[in-house]
Amino acid sequence: MLIRRKPDLTEADVTDPAWYARRREFLQGTAALLLTAGGLRPARAGHGGRRLDFRPRPDLAVPDALTDYTDVTTYNNFYEFGTDKASPAELAGRLTTDPWSVTVDGEVARPGTYALEDLLKPHPLEERIYRLRCVERWSMVIPWIGFPLADLITRVEPTSRAKYVAFTTLYRPEEMPGQRRHVLDWPYVEGLRMDEAMHPLTLLAVGLYGEVLPNQNGAPLRLVVPWKYGFKSIKSIVRIHFSERQPMTTWHKAAPHEYGFYANVNPEVDHPRWSQKRERRIGEFRKRKTLPFNGYAEQVAHLYAGMDLRRFF
């Protein structure tokens, strides 16, 4: 699949130290590099996972170069498998993702525990290329396969009292060794305001790079909210709960002054320990300027009209 895109290389891409480019060249082969430089995306060869059927959504694809598959799948914050970024790729292999079921409950007309297949069946998959910005000042560009969360929400018919959606990650210390230590208050919980959850950019992902999600990336079902810091995009979801009150979320509970409920990408609001003005795109040398709402301001800024984003960080 060759998709033509407009060339988007900036000065910064060109001025990377030459040896750094060579390092990538060494990894990817010259062909891939030349194609990227020419504004073409290399055909995405298989990476060993099960292929998915999907429809590309070029209208929802950022023009930036994709982050290397290897980097996307070996540099992960998934504390359920350990706190360093290499652990998930090493340890997530033994996670059982089939069978899998997801409980939908709370303020909803059609609660229940759904087998993953049943949950996914009605939803055609599409590929969207999103930026992912981690609160730790690094970012990636990832071709996700998934469907809008809004479609699922509509299907389960939340009541008028549903103002928030909370998601819970699997708790299974036998298979998730990171959960054997109380680093965070397991199980991991994240949440969105209803209008954020219903936003067309908010994605439930089941795959990346054309294949089912590798376990370390949150198989079999994860959230992707591209305008928020990565920790909002909860992995390996087993519960979706609708509520009237704002849910208590895991990182917010762990350090309330460092991680807010909203966690919108915002270069103007520092993390207490670092500035959020810049980020390192994985695979690049120079840092990039971080964009408000991670570059999705046009689509999402209205959700927060009139809110003090310093207070609701």
Next chain:
Amino acid sequence: MDAERMARLRLLVFVAALAPALWLAWALFADRLGANPFEALTRRSGEWTLRFLLLTLLMTPLRDWTGWRWPVRLRRMLGLYAFFYGTLHLFTWLWFDQFFDWPAIVEEIVKRPFITAGMGALLILLALAATSTRGMMRRLGRRWKPLHRMVYVAVLLAVLHHFWLVKADLLWPTIYAVIAGALLGHRLWRRVRRPGRLPAATALSRS
């Protein structure tokens, strides 16, 4: 230990202590540092700084426990290595994280307590490295020892730096803090138990 064996030991330690830096340089070019190699450089060099600082502080207790004299004779080299890795650590941050944006750097040092603590620790190491020669020892005379006791402050700042920078997992900062606590505790205990006596004499009389 005779002079020749001491010289050989020194050479061995010198090479061994340089190995992590050589490995890091090799790993950077061989793409063995993962997806974010520059962040990895900062982290690994920070860890080695702390390890060498603790190794330096281990030499005196080691002498006290064993009666051997060679550990103390390695102390200066190990301390200089702590400074070397600390400088590398700072430099990776100045370059790959801040890209020599000096106003931003000053702001970070003032604004972020973990950076302030790290900077404090490194400045102390700089002062100690600069006064670590025989010439400086002679020139400073009686003031040399109290000055070099500042290494205790440096290690406390380094441990604080580590605690303040981690996101949620306090395991490693705690491990290093316990080691630092034991090494500093040994000195306190020695003072309380044998006030006024030379540590070397203590060690000899016990062995």
